[in-house]
Amino acid sequence: MALQKKRVRRTIVAGVEIESAEEENLVTEAAKWYLQAKQKLLQYAIEKRKERITAPARILKDELKLPEPPHSRLPDELAQVINGVLKALKKRRTEYLRRFQDWWNKVVEVGNQHGLESYRAMKPKVEALISSVPNNPFDPTWDSDIQKRFAEVKEIWSKIRLKDSNERNFRWRYHVPPLVKPPKTPEFKLLGFDAGARVSGGGKAKTLTIKSQDGEIFLRLLLRQPGVSNHGRGSYREIWLHIILEDESRKALLLSDKVQAKFIRLRRRTDKWEAHITVEKEVSFEKPRVIYGIDIGMKDALLFCVPIFIDSQETTETASEGKKLIVVEAGQFWHRLEVEDAQWRKWQFRRSGKVKEGIKGKRMVWRILKRRRRRRREVTKHLIHQIVNALISQLQRPCAVAIERLKGLRNKPHLTDKRSQWKFHRWAYRFLLETLRYKLEWEGIMIIEVPPYGTSQTCPRCSHRDKRSRDGRRFRCTKCKFQHNADAAGAFNIAMRAVEQLQSSRDLQEVSIAESAWKILTGKPMVLKY
Ligand SMILES: [Zn+2]
Numbered sequence: 001m002a003l004q005k006k007r008v009r010r011t012i013v014a015g016v017e018i019e020s021a022e023e024e025n026l027v028t029e030a031a032k033w034y035l036q037a038k039q040k041l042l043q044y045a046i047e048k049r050k051e052r053i054t055a056p057a058r059i060l061k062d063e064l065k066l067p068e069p070p071h072s073r074l075p076d077e078l079a080q081v082i083n084g085v086l087k088a089l090k091k092r093r094t095e096y097l098r099r100f101q102d103w104w105n106k107v108v109e110v111g112n113q114h115g116l117e118s119y120r121a122m123k124p125k126v127e128a129l130i131s132s133v134p135n136n137p138f139d140p141t142w143d144s145d146i147q148k149r150f151a152e153v154k155e156i157w158s159k160i161r162l163k164d165s166n167e168r169n170f171r172w173r174y175h176v177p178p179l180v181k182p183p184k185t186p187e188f189k190l191l192g193f194d195a196g197a198r199v200s201g202g203g204k205a206k207t208l209t210i211k212s213q214d215g216e217i218f219l220r221l222l223l224r225q226p227g228v229s230n231h232g233r234g235s236y237r238e239i240w241l242h243i244i245l246e247d248e249s250r251k252a253l254l255l256s257d258k259v260q261a262k263f264i265r266l267r268r269r270t271d272k273w274e275a276h277i278t279v280e281k282e283v284s285f286e287k288p289r290v291i292y293g294i295d296i297g298m299k300d301a302l303l304f305c306v307p308i309f310i311d312s313q314e315t316t317e318t319a320s321e322g323k324k325l326i327v328v329e330a331g332q333f334w335h336r337l338e339v340e341d342a343q344w345r346k347w348q349f350r351r352s353g354k355v356k357e358g359i360k361g362k363r364m365v366w367r368i369l370k371r372r373r374r375r376r377r378e379v380t381k382h383l384i385h386q387i388v389n390a391l392i393s394q395l396q397r398p399c400a401v402a403i404e405r406l407k408g409l410r411n412k413p414h415l416t417d418k419r420s421q422w423k424f425h426r427w428a429y430r431f432l433l434e435t436l437r438y439k440l441e442w443e444g445i446m447i448i449e450v451p452p453y454g455t456s457q458t459c460p461r462c463s464h465r466d467k468r469s470r471d472g473r474r475f476r477c478t479k480c481k482f483q484h485n486a487d488a489a490g491a492f493n494i495a496m497r498a499v500e501q502l503q504s505s506r507d508l509q510e511v512s513i514a515e516s517a518w519k520i521l522t523g524k525p526m527v528l529k530y
Contacts, residue, residue, distance in 0.1 A: 003284070003285050003286060003287055003446070004284065004285045004446070005282055005283070005284045005285075006282070006283055006284075006285070006441070007280055007281070007282050007283075008280070008281060008282075008283055008438070008441045008442050009262065009278055009279065009280045009438075010278070010279060010438060010442055011276050011277065011278045011279075012245070012250050012253065012254065012276070012277045012278075012279060013274060013275070013276050013277075014217075014243045014244060014245045014250075014274065014275050014277065015243075015244035015245075015272065015273075015274055015275075016219065016241050016242065016243060016244065016266065016272075016273035016274055016275050017241065017242040017244055017273075018239070018241055018242075018273065019240065019242070023237075023239045026070075026223055026225065026237065026239065027221065027223065027239065027241075027266075027273075028191065028268070029070070029225065029226055030070035030071070030193070030223045030226060031191040031192050031193060031266070031268065032191060032226075033066070033067065033069065033070055033226040034070075034074060034078065034191075034192070034193050035188060035190075035191055035192070036066065037060055037064070037066055037069070037074075037075070037078055038078060038081070038082065038188050039187075039188055040060075040064045040066065041053060041056065041059065041060065041064070041078060041079070041082050042082055042085060042086075042185070042186075042188075044059060044063065044064060045082060045086055046185065050086075051086055051087075051090065052083050052086065053079045053082050053083055053086075054079070056075040056076060056078055056079035056082075057069070057072075057075040057076070060075055067226045067227035068226060068227050068228060068229045069226065070223045070224055070225065070226045071207045071222055071223055071224070071236070073195075073207050074193070074195075074207060077193075077194060077195045077196060077207060078194070080194075080196075081194045085186060089183065089185065089186075092183040093182070093183055096182050096183060097130070100129070100130065101130060103176060104126050104130070106176050107119050107122075107172075107176055110172070110176065114168075114170060116164060116168065116170065118160045118163055118164050119160055121156065121160065122153060122156050122157060122160065125149065125152055125153050125156060126153055128149065129146065129149045129150065129153055132145065132146060132149065146182055147182060147184075150181075150182055160172075161173070190267045190268060190269065191267070191268040192265060192266045192267035192268055193207065193208065193264075193265070193266045194263070194264075194265050195207040195208040195263070195264050195265075195266075196262070196263055196264075207221065207222060207223075208220070208221055208264045208266065210243075210254065210261045210264070210277070212254075212255050215251075215255070216242065216243075217242075217243040217245070217251065217254050217255065218240045218241060218242060218243060219240070219241040219243060219264065219266070219275060220238060220239070220240055220241075221238075221239040221240075221241060221266075222236045222237070222238060222239075223236065223237055223239060224236050224237060241266075241273070241275070243275060243277075253279065254277065254279065258281050258282075259279045259280070259281045260279060260280050260281065261277055261278070261279050261280075262278050262279065262280045263277075263278040264276070264277050264278070265277075265278075281442075283441065283442070283443075283444040284444070285398075285400075285444060285445070285446040286397075286398035286444075287398065288310065288398050288399045288400035288446065289309070289310050289396070289397075289398055289399065290307045290308065290309050290310065290396050290399045290400075291307065291308045291310070291399065291400050291401075291402060291448070291495050291498050291499055291502075292305050292306065292307050292308075292395060292399060292400070292401045292402065292495060293305070293306050293307075293308070293401075293402045293491040293492055293493070293494035293495025293496070293497075293498065294401060294402065294403050294436065294491055294494065295404070295455070295456075295487050295488075295490035295491035295494055296403075296404070296429060296432055296433060297330065297487045297490070298330060298414070298415065298425050298428065298429050299330055299414055299473075300329075300330055300331075300473050300485075300487060301327050301328065301329060301330055301485075301487040301488075302328040302329065302330040302333045302387070302432075303327075303328045303387075303391075303432070303491075304325070304326070304327050304328075304485075304487040304488050304490070304491040304525070305325070305326040305327075305391065305394075305491060306325055306488055306491040306492045306495055306520060306521065307324050307325075307396070307399075307495070307520060308492070308495045308496065308499060308513060308517050308520065309514075309517075309520075310511055310512070310513070324520065324523065324526075325488060325520065325521070325523055325524070325525035325526065326391065326394055326525060326526050326528050327487075327488075327525040327526070327527055327528065328387055328391075328527075328528045328530075329527060332527075333383065333387075336383060337376070337379055337380060337383060340379045340383075341375065341376055341379055376424070377427070380428050380431070381431065383530070384428070384431055384432050384435050385435065385439075386530040387432075387528065387530045388432075388435050388436055388439045388440075389439070389530075390528050390529060390530040391436075391528060392439065392440065392443055392445075394526075394528070395445065397445075399445060399446075400445065400446040400447070400448055400498065400502075401436070401440050401445055401446070401447055401448070402447075402448045402449075402450050402494045402495050402497065402498030403433060403436055403437065403447065403448075403449060403450075403494070404433070404449070404450060404451075404452035404455070404494060405449040405450060405451055405452060406430065406433055406452075415429055448498040448501055448502070450494055450497035450498055450501065451497070452494075455490045455493040455494050455497070456470045456475070456486055456489065456490045456493070457469055457470055458489075458493050459475075459477040459479065459480060459482055459489075460482065460484070460489050460492045460493065460496075460518040460521060461477065461480055461482040461518045462477060462479055462480040462482065464477060464478070464479040464480065466478045466479070470486055471486075472486070473485065473486050473487070474486055475489040482518075484521055488521055488525065489521070492518065492520070492521055496513075496517075499511060499513055
């Protein structure tokens with residue numbers, strides 16, 4: 001029985017080959033036009049305080065004095081992209097302002113409560129900052145001006161905290177959330193196009209089209225030299241770009257008629273072109289027989305996956321076998337990351353030869369280290385993809401997976417540390433959660449997001465909730481004395497919350513869980529191989 005249908009998307013990155021130098025020139029010319037138009041159009045929207053761009057072709061031609069576009073559809077495609085950027089910018093800035101104001105209100109409240117005077121020194125600066133954010137969130141002075149003022153407020157704030165801590169023995173940090181960095185207007189740097197895609201006939205001609213021929217995939221570009229004002233089809237040149245995908249399964253995905261290409265980005269990095277193809281398909285979720293709870297810890301267990309079976313018979317059977325709990329050990333993950341990272345580093349230094357003395361050598365080392373940071377993220381992404389794929393292959397179908405809803409990291413105290421390694425862990429945590437979400441949905445597995453608060457404080461056996469039950473990596477119930485690995489208990493509670501959510505929804509009221517569901521935890525977890 002299909003419960004629910006949903007359109008899900010994913011993006012495939014592929015290499016692109018252009019046959020002739022002459023064709024490549026035309027593509028580059030057109031991409032240059034596009035990049036310039038994109039920058040100017042965003043600037044125009046910000047200066048004119050527009051929330052949306054309408055009639056982009058006229059603006060580009062009459063107000064921005066750009067040459068004729070290399071394709072008549074490009075201005076419209078461009079406006080769509082710019083409008084998306086404007087919308088996101090507005091959302092982020094209003095959200096930022098709201099958080100800043102909340103923070104200030106909290107400071108005043110706490111200050112009054114404790115009879116503190118010191119924070120008032122900040123008042124004029126903060127008020128100036130708030131009033132300099134206009135009602136219209138596209139003020140051009142934002143980036144340079146506001147970030148300067150923001151840095152000032154931050155500095156005074158840290159002095160006040162120090163002063164109150166020394167003189168009054170009062171610590172602000174337990175009451176007031178840290179300030180966040182204000183969002184920046186994006187700068188576009190890469191050459192390329194963005195375009196809606198069309199796979200087969202009908203409708204208006206689009207700039208970029210995907211075609212397949214003898215199992216090979218091509219992108220068809222219709223372009224003319226920018227500035228040529230001759231309208232009509234005759235002025236276009238048809239350019240075929242060969243899409244290079246090593247991975248056969250992704251190739252099959254692009255060729256499948258169940259999957260539709262919705263959006264294509266063509267980009268040039270260094271001297272290579274690449275295509276980011278966003279594809280969409282419809283998946284139908286079936287009524288689950290098992291609900292998996294996933295707790296992402298990053299610390300002892302990178303993640304823990306615990307099933308709750310809708311059929312109680314199965315719970316008792318599998319609990320004794322005990323192989324249905326899945327764990328990805330954090331130690332092993334960080335170790336693999338180190339190994340792959342070190343290999344790459346060695347290779348980098350060898351390739352760069354003996355690092356020279358003096359400023360040139362320093363610059364080179366710095367460049368290598370910067371590349372290394374980027375590389376570290378690439379290796380992490382790769383490992384996380386492998387983990388999620390391995391996990392998916394272990395899940396019993398039909399199933400649903402419960403994960404925590406990401407809302408700040410307050411419930412993950414070990415990830416709120418400011419040191420740079422934790423910054424990296426925080427990033428990895430978010431990436432893992434996101435990857436789980438989109439990969440599982442793509443596979444037709446329903447995702448149930450649950451509020452994360454207190455999942456590590458509730459007892460799986462007697463449901464007693466107590467902060468003191470969580471004792472580092474162990475869970476010890478203060479009421480019934482049940483003991484277990486804290487990450488596994490957390491994953492179980494996440495699954496239980498999903499069950500409760502399903503029970504209260506109209507579709508799945510009949511979901512019932514055995515009293516003894518917690519017994520699943522008594523099994524020995526399987527360490528996931530990836
Ligand atoms: Zn208990």
